[in-house]
Amino acid sequence: MRKFLLWASVLFSLSTMVQKTPYEQSGKKETTTYTAAISYYEHLAKEYNEAKLLTYGLTDFGKPLHLLVLSKDKIFDPVAIKRSNKRVLLINNGIHPGEPEGIDASMMLARDLLQKHQLPKDVVICIIPIYNIDGSFNRTSTSRANQNGPAAYGFRGNSKNLDLNRDFIKTDSKNSAAFQQIFNSWQPEIFVDTHTSNGADYQYVMTLIPTQKDKLNPLLSNYLTQVLVPDLYQGMEKQGYPMVPYVNAIGETPESGITGFIESPRYSTGYTTLHNTIGFMPETHMLKDYHLRVDATYKLLEQYIHITQRDAKIIGENKRKADEAVAVQKIFPLAWKLNQAEYTDLRFKGYEAGKKTSAVSGADRLYYDRSKPYTRNIKEWNKFEPAVTVEKPIAYIIPKAWDRVIELLKLNNVKLKQLKADTRITVESYYIADFKTTTRPYEGHYLHSGLKVEPVFQDLQYYAGDYVVYVNQPTNRYIVETLEPQATDSFFNWNFFDSILDRKEHFSAYVFEDTAAELLKKNPKLKAALETKKATDSTFAKNPAAQLDFVYKNSDYYEKTHNRYPIGRLISAQELDLK
Known part of the structure; x- marks a missing residue:
């Protein structure tokens, strides 16, 4: 009996030791x-x-x-x-x-x-x-x-x-x-x-x-x-x-x-x-x-x-x-700004700060004196307001080629549907008008910001298997804040769509000169736009290459997908044949 009690005591001690964490x-x-x-x-x-x-x-x-x-x-x-x-x-x-x-x-x-x-x-x-x-x-x-x-x-x-x-x-x-x-x-x-x-x-x-x-x-x-x-x-x-x-x-x-x-x-x-x-x-x-x-x-x-x-x-x-x-919800904030006019007083327990000579540089350096604690009010600014908002569309239409986007939407419980057949759909497209990009990488990306878009209604061709994401879900915030390119952490700003930002075709100037002249002859509106641009922009007026490029970009020869954000916004209700 004594041996049994001793053995039980050892097992209990071992169990207790196992349940002590390495930290303890x-x-x-x-x-x-x-x-x-x-x-x-x-x-x-x-x-x-x-x-x-x-x-x-x-x-x-x-x-x-x-x-x-x-x-x-x-x-x-x-x-x-x-x-x-x-x-x-x-x-x-x-x-x-x-x-x-x-x-x-x-x-x-x-x-x-x-x-x-x-x-x-x-x-x-x-x-x-x-x-x-x-x-x-x-x-x-x-x-x-x-x-x-x-x-x-x-x-x-x-x-x-x-x-x-x-x-x-x-x-x-x-x-x-x-x-x-x-x-x-x-x-x-x-x-x-x-x-x-x-x-x-x-x-x-x-x-x-x-x-x-x-x-x-x-x-x-x-x-x-x-x-x-x-x-x-x-x-x-x-x-x-x-x-x-x-x-x-x-x-x-x-x-x-x-x-x-x-x-x-x-x-x-x-x-x-x-x-x-x-x-x-x-x-x-x-x-x-x-x-x-x-x-x-x-x-x-x-x-x-x-x-x-x-x-x-x-x-x-x-x-x-x-x-x-x-x-x-109809309106969604995409970015936020601090209201600097409103603050509250916060009771704060700190230490007196001072300056003393740095042993490294000999200059003044900051230090906190723990022998001098204090309790006093400091200001706290904690009211943020929307800086950019958007009205949600009925749905987003995503070509199936953008599979990484689809993968992440699915991971986040977003409900997606797919087109059964090739279909032309009228959508609101964004053209990327301007943006800033960091000069050094951040977390493996050259992050975009300060985005400006130009919305245009277009009748676009979509294909069987392309995805339709209706914005009527509890996951709407995830949908909108990733798919709207102006959102702070949109997929666009994280470089998911950078391939749309460069051209795939161009022209040889000596050949296109004749084509451009013919375009101006046949299109008085284009010729008037060119003359207005030259009259109002002195730098442009002195730049023949820029003028030729202007004609090119305003012609059918210019690729419509350049700078066009590939995810369309369905604004008007349309009956779609969906899987």
Whole structure:
């Protein structure tokens, strides 16, 4: 009997050790590795039937993206979960593996919820253990020069050197495609993407970036600003971690004031906003001790679970009504601007900033004096207004050749139809009149911006198998903000359509001179337009080549597809023969 009790005691001790995370075993000084994290979650899933570890697709690193699902009712099918009217909270960790607090906090939180039988009744919790698996293997202690621990951590870029928090629209990485498969399968109402800050020094351990309130559907925005965010702040204050909005200072120090963060769809919470999901980017302060950053993240995740369970019914109703509203919404913002005239006073706990002589350059340098904490009001500008809007068409018509666009629309639950037969359709086409392009690559692209378009109605030939996307869906925001070229993170701005921007045919001047003369003789309007251009533009008047090109571009010889955005807008209702 004594031997049996001793053996049972050893087994219990071993089980307890296995359930301690690598972070805890290190004395709270180290973050887990990818291999250890997945092994840990596999153990939890084997030990508790309320947990299941799933895999989705492959990442650029060749490993699948894992998803731990915690379900009190032991239901792990997202369709069945939605049918049973449960909420879904999705937590994403390690998008920047050098910011690993969420990785360690989520491991402990999952264990504690299972061990203590504290899983919420009406909320299914989904955890991506480490999103940027590639970067987590690139482990050093120096890549984040301003950060206080842990002992070693991963790198921001993935194995293609992509910042995955800029990849949610262009989807250059397999990681992004796998994430979108998870997101659009589980359709979370609340999304949390854990991070660590850079920037000014101040007293707070935790700062918070919610989905930009002005971009959200009004129902969701009202709940976010009036209930969810205030309750998160109150809950964290009680836990000993007062919070402040992310310190996006407009000057050198926070005293100059801060602005809200406008997350375009390239970012995780900008992407989730397109799907009427309320998103959060908590940012712990880089200079606070690592164990405090992990603890603050743990406690904030607890708050999300508590509030989502408490408000499960209203969160679900808000999401349903927002989806219905977006399906019939007519006007869509494509870009945003900060209202610089409106601000609020924000109570802020900082440190006095000063200047002293740099030991490197001998010039004055900034420093914060932690022996001089202060509490004072600073200005916060956080009202954004539409800078560009568009009225949605009845549908977009996409030639099947643009298969990458079709692939991403399908990945995002967009309903598409196809033409049964070759058909001529009257559409509104955009001609690209002007745009700017970066002179250096950004995340692997020479990004476009400042786009101007000239809409023209045309009767165009489409072919069997070409796609028709009706804009009457809950996914309308994703449809419009990717397919309208003026949108900040449109597929056009991410270079999906650059091949339309150059000519495929031209002319030999000595031959076309005679053709142009004949055109001017037969077309008085064209001749008048040429003369007017010469009379009003002195540079043009002195440039024979430009004049010849003018005639060419205003003739039938000039290719109509040059600079024509290939996705047509169906404006007038037409009966189409669809598969």
